[in-house]
Structures are given as structure tokens and as C-alpha cells.
Amino acid sequence: MITKIKIRGYRIYTDFTLSPNAKLNLIVGGNEAGKSTLMEAIALALTGRIGGRSASEELNPHWFNAGLVAEFVAKIQRGERPRFPEIHIELYLEDKPELQRLCGAINTEVPTLACPGLSLRIMPDPDYADELARWMSKPSALLPVEFYHVDWRSFADERITNRPRQLAAAIIDSRTVRSSSGVDYHLRQILGDHLDPPERAAVSLAYRELKETMSTTALNAINKRIGTIHASLHDQPISLAMDQSARTAWDGAVTPHVNDVPFSMSGQGQQAAIKISLALNRNAGHAAFVMIEEPENHLSHTSLTTLLSRIESLTGDHQQLFITTHSTFVLNRLGLDAILLLANGRASKITSLDPETVSYFQRLPGYDTLRMALAKKIVLVEGPSDEIVFERFFKDLFGKRPMELGIDVISMRGLSLGRCLEFCAALDKPVAAMRDNDGTDPAELRTAIEKWLCSGRRELFIGQVAHGHTLEPQIVHHNGEATLRGLLGITATADLHKWMSREKTETAFRIANATCQLAPPDYMRNAAAFIHG
Structure with missing residues (x-):
């Protein structure tokens, strides 16, 4: 190790x-990291x-x-x-x-x-x-x-x-599967590790003898004919024979087949999956270090799921894995606690992540934790309507969208705020988290996640109970019913609050596209000012 x-x-x-990490290292980072x-x-x-x-x-x-x-x-x-x-x-x-x-x-x-x-x-x-x-x-x-x-x-x-023999390494780059005569250097090395020395010697001898028989079979008649041509300096006969040197060894001529199709003609995803499986095979017992570059490349979602299951089941206790990835699915499935985050020539490592939180995201492999890992600054919001509205208010306040200033607004989509904050805290990310009060005292809501907050670094922003329990009534409170009815096209007889609560995303879109000036709820204004810095 x-x-x-x-x-x-x-x-x-x-x-x-x-x-x-002693076992698994998931290396993530932005481009050129x-x-x-x-x-x-x-x-x-x-x-x-x-x-x-x-x-x-x-x-x-x-x-x-x-x-x-x-x-x-x-x-x-x-x-x-x-x-x-x-x-x-x-x-x-x-x-x-x-x-x-x-x-x-x-x-x-x-x-x-x-x-x-x-x-x-x-x-x-x-x-x-x-x-x-x-x-x-x-x-x-x-x-x-x-x-x-x-x-x-x-x-x-x-x-x-x-x-050194004890430090065998298997290297799989699934971004570009290079093949020479169907088998690249690393695959030949991996396949070689699956053969015992007596097996290698037996195959080598049989291949040498096979080449030697060519002289008495296919080449025999040719050698008799050209043997009469004295083209050498001392009139010695010329003959053809198979090359017996090391550069024509059997491992350069033998190529694996997949379902009777040469390995080099298989799809790139299939090639990468085969190489990974061979390298991790516990029965081989040779590769102490396995390095895999972007296993998600060339694989469908289903195939990637199969491959990740194979990686989990085949990895031996003696092996140390290094895997680079741009896939949230890979990250969540194999375990967030194995992250090595690269940025500016340095590495950040998660040292304290609750195993239950790791398991939580493993059961939700589609959630974009990689965005949280790579973001410079983060705004956590409860849903897509909060995300849309916050981006509008932020641009009104500072003249640019959050992403233009390196701030990523991420919707938790019903996920636990505490789990997301714990992950951000483990990587020491600056975070502005926002949530509805749902009719509960904000101080009470804060208690459950207090340990993941850090003054000036990670703050929680909650709307006042007196201004409404969710986002929509908060917006109405700060802008007035008449303004919102005109903006949304809601008649005087319709129930404005009920319509906005029922059509959350449509409300957010209309607010985002509004040409009139709007006032953000206080908690959104404060969150924007905090994360802007």
C-alpha cells in the first residue's frame, strides 16, 4: 500500500x-486539475x-x-x-x-x-x-x-x-483504449499475470515448435525453389524460416476474443470493462495497485452499474485502487468518503464523513454530489423553483448570475439538508443554505444542523414565520398582491396563494422573466450578500 x-x-x-486512502481513492477535480x-x-x-x-x-x-x-x-x-x-x-x-x-x-x-x-x-x-x-x-x-x-x-x-515483483500495477485508461495487434501493453501485462510461469513456458514452447513446423510444411516448396538462386556472396542457398526472436513471442501474436470477436473489434466500453475485470480478479493475486481512468467512458448507464458492481465484488483486500472520474454516479456508488479532491495543485481529503451519510448517497447515486465537490462556493436550495427565483434576485442585486462569479446554486430536490451540509463541511466548502420555515421556529430548525455550520463559512438562512411558511407567500409579502397578480396574470377573483403554491415552477419562470423590479425576501437577500462576499 x-x-x-x-x-x-x-x-x-x-x-x-x-x-x-488505504483501499479506495476516487480522484476528482475540474479540467486541468x-x-x-x-x-x-x-x-x-x-x-x-x-x-x-x-x-x-x-x-x-x-x-x-x-x-x-x-x-x-x-x-x-x-x-x-x-x-x-x-x-x-x-x-x-x-x-x-x-x-x-x-x-x-x-x-x-x-x-x-x-x-x-x-x-x-x-x-x-x-x-x-x-x-x-x-x-x-x-x-x-x-x-x-x-x-x-x-x-x-x-x-x-x-x-x-x-x-519490483511485489509492486505490480494494472493501468486501465478507458478514455482511449489503445490496441496493437488487438492487445495493448497493459492488457498483455494483465493477461500475463493470470498465467503461472510453467504455463507461460509451455505456451512459449508450443508456439516456437509451431513456427518451426512452417519450415517443413508451407515454406518447404518455396525454399526448394529459391534455394537454387545463389544471390549471396559465397553462393550459399537462401531459405525462409519463421522468426524465433523475442520480438515475435507468443504474447504478441495471441489476442483475446469476446464471444468469438477479436478483442480489438469489441466496443470501447467492453474493452475497458474486460481490462478492469481482469486487473481486479482476486484469483490473479498480482496487481497490488490498480489505476483506472474514467471507468464511465463509453458505457451506458446500465453497463456502468454492472461494472461498478464488478469493481466492488472483485477488489481484493491486498489491492489499492486509484480511480479518476467525472461521474457523480461513480462517486456516490463507490463511496463519498474515498474522495480526493484536486484543485490548484493541491489535494483535499475527506477525513470525517458519517458512514450513514456515505450509505445515504450510495442509495441515491444520481444526485449530483460532484457539483458540490467541484464548486468554489455553494448555495443550497430546497427545490428547482427556489433555484430559479434565487438566480433572478441575485442578478438583480449584483448584475451577474451566480455561476459567473463561481457560485453554484444546487437544488437538494427533497434530500436531507443535513446530509448535504455534512458533505460540504467535510470538504470545507463555503455554503449559503436556504429553506422554508414550514411554520416552525427557525431557531428550532437550526438546531438539527448546527454542527455542520460555521460562522462566516457555512450559514443557514430561513424566512420569517410572520412573512409566510414557504417561498411563495414570502415573495408576496415583500412585493404586494397587486404586483404579483399583474406579473403572473392572475385575476382578482382567483386565490393567488393557492395558484402560486400549486404552480411553483411556472411561478418561478414568470418571476425570472419579469421585466419589472422585484424585491427579494429578506432571507434570500441575506443569503445572496453572504455568498457573494
Whole structure:
């Protein structure tokens, strides 16, 4: 198990530290928040590879944090001699007997910490000191990675050339299922983990013998004919034979089939689901770390439900999962308490969420908790009519809609206000929560959710009982019956309050589109002022 991740100088991350959950990590964040970069960094330090190729073969100047590179170049131009930027990724691992070979204190932890771990540094190669010095005389925004090298070591300061056997990782990117001859690098690795060494050897031998028989069957007549052509320097006969080198090994020629259809011709959703199931299979017992990028891609709602059930049932106790997602359904179903929220190069982690609240949202996987997780500021309202009306009043007050100012107005649609506030409090989100008084003293309503509120951070706003029990009479109180009847087109003989209560959404739409000036109820005005700041 990975207990801590440190990333310095890699792409979006200047100086990043994260202590992941022991079992499940659901990584969420806005666009360009660094979700894929985090997964990439973990895989890089675990395997020394990226996209199936060694890191040294794939070195790219764009891997380096742009801000650090710009600062480095600026220092050179000021006449300073700064150190070249580096990339440093450290994985701190759980102290287990089988990982003692990786155990040491050669890491950046302060105070000194001796534990198993991996360190991957991409740094200037001292053998190219002269070339690097010449480059510094005329620097550019792109670092000369040709003069860099990859230093992959354990915390015991031993150089690593191949991934330690105990740290097998399965990597599934369902956004783009790359296939070569029907099987991409990661799938070949996953399938290989399902074969015991004797089975692999037997298949390899049988494949080699099969290729050898080609010389005495299909190629025999051809070799007899071209053997009479002396095209070589010493008039030696030419013949054709099957390539027996490692690059033509059996695992590059064998391709899985799904219902008699080649894997590469299956739908992308099917391909991703198969790879995830193979990686998680408890019987394999090999993949200690499973990384899945956006499992919801290419899947219908029903197929996604099936896949999530499969993930829940197949995950072994020895496995640590890292899953990135843009799906509220995935988030709720697998558990809100596993969230790692990325923003501005940092991670927020839920440390205190009642198991009952987690279970509550698991039973309501369609509710958009992801909006709450990603929003900068939140206004919680009871229903869609409150949402529509509040947005109108907010724009009247401040000249812009809430979303234009980074404020997300979210309807709870009958959900428990306490559950939503607990989730927001766990992520320390600024929240203005509004609700009807329903004829109850606001002080009494506040008591049940007091522990999730925080002065100046999360506040509750409730309409005065004297002004009406729900939104509609509150609006009438502050604007007068005559104004509302004219705006809504309600005759003098009709019961205004009854019509507005019965046609809540239609009332909200007409208010939102009204050209006349309207006064918001006091509690909505106060909520808008609070969340606007």
C-alpha cells in the first residue's frame, strides 16, 4: 500500500504531497486539475515506464513544471547560476516484510523516516556538464532533456532497473483504449499475470515448435525453389524460416476474443470493462495497485452499474485502487468518503464523513454530489423553483448570475439538508443554505444542523414565520398582491396563494422573466450578500 505520494516539478505539480486512502481513492477535480498527471506520476514511480515505454526513452521537456522552468530561465537572464530544474517523485510504502529490500531513509521526509519506498528523479546527467553549461549561455523555455537521465532508486539507495515483483500495477485508461495487434501493453501485462510461469513456458514452447513446423510444411516448396538462386556472396542457398526472436513471442501474436470477436473489434466500453475485470480478479493475486481512468467512458448507464458492481465484488483486500472520474454516479456508488479532491495543485481529503451519510448517497447515486465537490462556493436550495427565483434576485442585486462569479446554486430536490451540509463541511466548502420555515421556529430548525455550520463559512438562512411558511407567500409579502397578480396574470377573483403554491415552477419562470423590479425576501437577500462576499 502507498502511504504517501510526493511530486515535485512534474507538470502541474510544483510541490505536491498526498496521503492516499488505504483501499479506495476516487480522484476528482475540474479540467486541468491534475487528475491524469497524478495517475501518471504514480505509474512512473512504480514501473519506471510511461505508455509502455521506459521513462528514459520518453523524456520530454514538457514534463517539467512550466513555472519552475520559467523562473529558472529568468534567473539565468539576471546573471545568476541556478540549479537545473528536476522532477522528483517519491512513493512511501507500507512497512511489510516482503518490501524490506526497498526499506531505507534516503528520502526527503523530515524528520528522517525509514520505510520501504521508491524514488524516481529526472535530473541533469553529470556526464554532460559541458553541454549543459553551453546551453545555459543561450537558454530557452524548453529544457535540454537530451542531457538529462532517469535515476530510479529504492529508499535503501539501490538502483532499480525493473519493477519490483511485489509492486505490480494494472493501468486501465478507458478514455482511449489503445490496441496493437488487438492487445495493448497493459492488457498483455494483465493477461500475463493470470498465467503461472510453467504455463507461460509451455505456451512459449508450443508456439516456437509451431513456427518451426512452417519450415517443413508451407515454406518447404518455396525454399526448394529459391534455394537454387545463389544471390549471396559465397553462393550459399537462401531459405525462409519463421522468426524465433523475442520480438515475435507468443504474447504478441495471441489476442483475446469476446464471444468469438477479436478483442480489438469489441466496443470501447467492453474493452475497458474486460481490462478492469481482469486487473481486479482476486484469483490473479498480482496487481497490488490498480489505476483506472474514467471507468464511465463509453458505457451506458446500465453497463456502468454492472461494472461498478464488478469493481466492488472483485477488489481484493491486498489491492489499492486509484480511480479518476467525472461521474457523480461513480462517486456516490463507490463511496463519498474515498474522495480526493484536486484543485490548484493541491489535494483535499475527506477525513470525517458519517458512514450513514456515505450509505445515504450510495442509495441515491444520481444526485449530483460532484457539483458540490467541484464548486468554489455553494448555495443550497430546497427545490428547482427556489433555484430559479434565487438566480433572478441575485442578478438583480449584483448584475451577474451566480455561476459567473463561481457560485453554484444546487437544488437538494427533497434530500436531507443535513446530509448535504455534512458533505460540504467535510470538504470545507463555503455554503449559503436556504429553506422554508414550514411554520416552525427557525431557531428550532437550526438546531438539527448546527454542527455542520460555521460562522462566516457555512450559514443557514430561513424566512420569517410572520412573512409566510414557504417561498411563495414570502415573495408576496415583500412585493404586494397587486404586483404579483399583474406579473403572473392572475385575476382578482382567483386565490393567488393557492395558484402560486400549486404552480411553483411556472411561478418561478414568470418571476425570472419579469421585466419589472422585484424585491427579494429578506432571507434570500441575506443569503445572496453572504455568498457573494
